[in-house]
Amino acid sequence: MKRRRPYRLGLTGSIGMGKSTTAAMFAGQGVPVWDADAVVHGLYAPGGAGVAVIGELVPEAIRRGGVDRDTLRAAVAADPGLLPVLEERVHPLVRNDREAFLQQNAEAEILLFDIPLLYETCAETWLDGVAVVTAPVEVQRARVMERPGMSDLTLEHILARQIPDAEKRLRADFVIRTDLGLESARQAVEEVIAEIRGGKRGHLDA
Incomplete structure (x- = not known):
């Protein structure tokens, strides 16, 4: 008898949309989370394979046995x-x-699968579904500008690499939606999980 494999749900959203907080809510519901950014940080840390x-x-x-990401970003911008x-x-x-x-x-x-550039890297081709976190532009901007070292120009450069929020949705x-309060977002996460369990559950192994 063939066994159903786990449902692979991708999570993405533009900068400042609340993706990390939402991923933590899935984890709080017992869903194992693979964080692409965290993996890269590990690869670039001292002793990391990257x-x-x-x-x-x-x-x-x-620098000091690891990758200085600011220097790396500057090199990419220059070339x-x-x-x-x-x-x-x-x-x-x-x-x-990931494997x-x-x-x-x-x-x-x-x-x-928490992947910032999910659509940009065509990750949806190996996922069963995608959840996008979103918030109004003014909320997004206010959140981003609270981050250390952020500027209008930096935000423009980041958004230029990302598919627009409207297209993602x-x-x-x-x-x-992440602009209606934590409880509203948590309820939305629970509804997504319930819908998957109720009818969009995984695939049979080949």
């Missing part, structure tokens, strides 16, 4: 051709971590 890769491409970005080379080298490491997560949580009902299977 340090040697970055050291070969951008030696000046290695646009560097980004695809970095992605080609680093993505396999990220993919290996390990899948194996470790093979018995789970639902798995959440159109492509999403689930939309979670």
Whole structure:
């Protein structure tokens, strides 16, 4: 008898939309969460598998045995051709971590994949569904501007790399608003989980 594998739910949203808080709410409901950003941070930390890769491409970005992400960002900004080379080298490491997560949580009902650039990297092709977090532009901007070192120009550069919020919402299977308070967002998360359990549950293993 074939076994159903976990439902793979992607979570994404533009900067300042409340994605990390929402991911924590899924975790609070017992859903295992794979955080793409956290994986990259681990790869770039001292002893991480990504340090040697970055050291070969951008030696000046290695500081105290780890990757200085500000220096790396500056290098990418100065040489646009560097980004695809970095992605080609680093993505396999990220993919290996994701595969390990899948194996470790093979018995789970639902798995959440927190991926900031989900649509931009075509991750929806291996997911069963996508939830997008959203909030009005003025709320988004106010949240982002509270972050250290953030400026109008920095925000513009970040948004230029991201698919617009409106398009994400159109492509999403689930939309979670984060501007109506934590309890409202938590209820929306519970509704998404209930809907998946009620009819959009995983796939049979091949």
